[in-house]
Amino acid sequence: MIKIVKTDEEWRNQLSPQAYDVARHHGTERAFSGEYASFKGDGIYTCICCNEPLFDSRNKYDSGSGWPSYDAPITSEALIENRDSSHGMVRVEVVCATCDAHLGHVFPDGPQTTGLRYCINSVCLNFTPRNKES
Numbered sequence: 001m002i003k004i005v006k007t008d009e010e011w012r013n014q015l016s017p018q019a020y021d022v023a024r025h026h027g028t029e030r031a032f033s034g035e036y037a038s039f040k041g042d043g044i045y046t047c048i049c050c051n052e053p054l055f056d057s058r059n060k061y062d063s064g065s066g067w068p069s070y071d072a073p074i075t076s077e078a079l080i081e082n083r084d085s086s087h088g089m090v091r092v093e094v095v096c097a098t099c100d101a102h103l104g105h106v107f108p109d110g111p112q113t114t115g116l117r118y119c120i121n122s123v124c125l126n127f128t129p130r131n132k133e134s
Contacts, residue, residue, distance in 0.1 A: 001077070001097065001098060002098075003098065003099070003100075004049070004050045004098055004099040005099075006099075008024070011023075011024045011049065012024075014049070015048065015049065016123070018123050019048050019049075019123045019124065022102060022121045022123050022124055023048055023049055023101040023102055023103075023121075023123070023124050024049075024101065024102070025102075026086070026093070026102045027102075027121075028104075028121060029067075029121050029122060029123050030066075031065065031066025031067065032066040033066075034066075034067060034068065034121060034122025034123060035122045035123075036068040036122040036125055036127065037066055037067060037068055037122060038062070039068070039122075039127070040057075041057060041127055041129060042057050042058075042129065042130045043057050043127055043128050043129040043130040044056055044057070044074065044127070044128050044130065045057070045060075045068075045070075045120075045125045045126070045127055045128075046125065046126045046127075046128060047096040047098065047099060047101055047103075047124065047125070047126075048101065048123065048124050048125060048126055049096065049099045049101040049124075050096060050098045050099040050101070051126065052078065052096060052097075052098040052099070053074045053075075053078065054073060054074055054078050054079065054096065054103070054120075054125070055068075055070045055072075055073060055074055055078075055118070055120070055125075056070075056074050057130070059071050059072045059073075059074075061110075061111060063110070063117050063119070065117070065119055067104065067119045067120060067121060067122070068119075068120050068122055068125070069110070069117050069118060069119055069120070070117075070118040070120065071110045071111050071113050071114045071116055071117070071118070072113075072114050072116065072118070073094075073118065077097060078096070078097055079094045079095065079096065079097055079103070079118075080094070080095050080096075080097050080100070081093065081094055081106065082094075082095060084105065091105045091107070092105055092106050092107075093105055094106050094118060094120070101124060102121075102124070103118075103120050103121060103124045103125075104118065104119045104120040104121050104124070105118075105119050106118045106119070107119060
């Protein structure tokens with residue numbers, strides 16, 4: 001995989017102010033405010049920064065957390081997990097493996113399929129509908 005690296009100014013010019021804050025500076029969007037929190041479309045969620053596929057809608061579920069939640073990434077290579085001890089707690093941050101965009105966190109309280117809940121900021125994602133062939 002080729003790593004995508006850009007300057008801070010390049011990221012700022014490419015992204016909306018909110019996407020820049022969340023993806024490049026480890027921010028977060030308010031619960032229940034994101035475009036994909038209750039979205040039910042069939043397709044693939046890609047990284048807002050580099051457009052790499054991250055999650056399949058088949059792995060999305062309603063966790064009640066207020067953020068889009070998935071029980072698994074699209075591939076095991078799509079994400080990198082980092083220890084996050086900010087805000088007085090220890091969590092596992094997930095970032096895009098291609099461009100290091102902060103996406104959200106993964107928690108061990110997901111559905112029985114994997115036991116994981118990838119809690120992701122909508123602003124860090126794009127959605128591409130699945131190709132329906134007739």
